[in-house]
Amino acid sequence: MRNFSICAALLSISLCGLLNADEQLSMSDSDKAMYAEMVENNPAAMDIADGEETFNRLIGEEAYAKMLGVKAKDLPKYIAGFPRFVKPAGKVVTLAQTLQMAMADRGQNVPKLESKEIVTMSAYVKSLANDQKTNIDVKANKQMKEMMALGQAVFEERRGGRGLSCNSCHSPDIVGSRLRMQPLPDLGAKETAAAGTWPAYRMTQSAMVTLDKRMQQCMKNALLAEIPLGSKEMVALEVYVTNKTKGNAIQIPGLKR
Ligand code: HEC
Incomplete structure (x- = not known):
């Protein structure tokens, strides 16, 4: 009943009780120390490395750029504009959905959006746009x-x-x-x-x-x-x-x- 007592003690507003335990408190001092440590050494770097390996094995930058109709060297800027209208899809899609498209294009089984392959590949591909400014254009079409x-x-x-x-x-x-x-x-x-x-x-x-x-x-x-x-x-x-x-x-x- 810890959640309940925190709520009661804070005489909380009607929203109280909505958030899970993990949403309950802002960072403690030990969490802050851990945060500082992890900024230097983000554990998700391993997922990105996994995603890079999977992407290069299953799709590859050239094939991916070709499917999207852009030059490989222009990928970072293009990636910084998702979600966007993509011609071969005929609709607005997310970056993760373009990876599913690329796999379908290559005759591969298409994993679900929440699969490890799509999640890690989409993180890797988005990281190609690191330091680019988000350039989504909501009036493009x-x-x-x-x-x-x-x-x-x-x-x-x-x-x-x-x-x-x-x-x-x-x-x-x-x-x-x-x-x-x-x-x-x-x-x-x-x-x-x-x-x-x-x-x-x-x-x-x-x-x-x-x-x-x-x-x-x-x-x-x-x-x-x-x-x-x-x-x-x-x-x-x-x-x-x-x-x-x-x-x-x-x-x-x-x-x-
Ligand atoms: C009851 C209040 C509440 C509602 C309703 C709510 N959120 Fe949130 N949201 C939060 C809180 C609190 C956090 C930050 C939690 C944290 O620091 O980890 C958050 C975090 C987020 C983040 C991450 C921000 C970051 O750190 O980058 C996103 C994105 C987000 N919310 C989107 C949404 C969307 C979309 C909806 C509607 C479907 C929504 N939220 C509804 C309270 C709410």
Whole structure:
């Protein structure tokens, strides 16, 4: 009943009890020391190395660039613009989905978005764009405009038993305040740089986590039905959240609480 007593002791607001134990407290001093250590030596570097090996074995940079219709040397800048409209897909897709496409293209079995192969490869491929600025263009074409509008609608839609939306905790007028002891992050702030820093190693989970999975964790904590990975709504949400961090540098893998 520890969660309960923390809530009671803090005479918490109605949101109390929504967050899992791992979301409950901001960092302790020992966590901060561990964080400093891990910034130097991010454990997800191993996942990136795995992803590089898998990518080179299953797809390769030349074939990948060719499928996307760009020159290999232009990949970093192009990668910094996902999610984006991709011609061979005929729709707006995430970086991870282009890896599924590349595998299908090569006649391989296509692993699921949450598979180790796709997760580690997408982290590696995104790391090729490290230090590039996120350059998503939500006005590039009608497909992007449509996905941006859908993403905003999903972000602002109040759902679930408590009638919460993403915006309930991440709107500009509430970010920086605290949900009990947990600061509510501004997803667009330079220090959060949400989209440019996922996949990230989550210390509370001892694992590398992707942006869509992280958003599903928020849904779970807030008792919202989880939007499936790869669905139009999830891609749209990624478009909307990524646009908030436009202009911030990409730094993969990130390191998060
Ligand atoms: C009940 C409040 C609440 C709701 C509702 C909520 N979040 Fe969050 N979200 C949080 C908190 C608190 C954190 C930071 C936790 C931490 O520091 O680990 C967070 C973190 C995040 C992050 C990671 C930020 C970073 O560090 O890079 C993303 C992305 C995110 N939320 C997206 C969403 C989306 C999308 C929705 C709607 C589906 C949503 N959140 C709904 C409270 C909420």
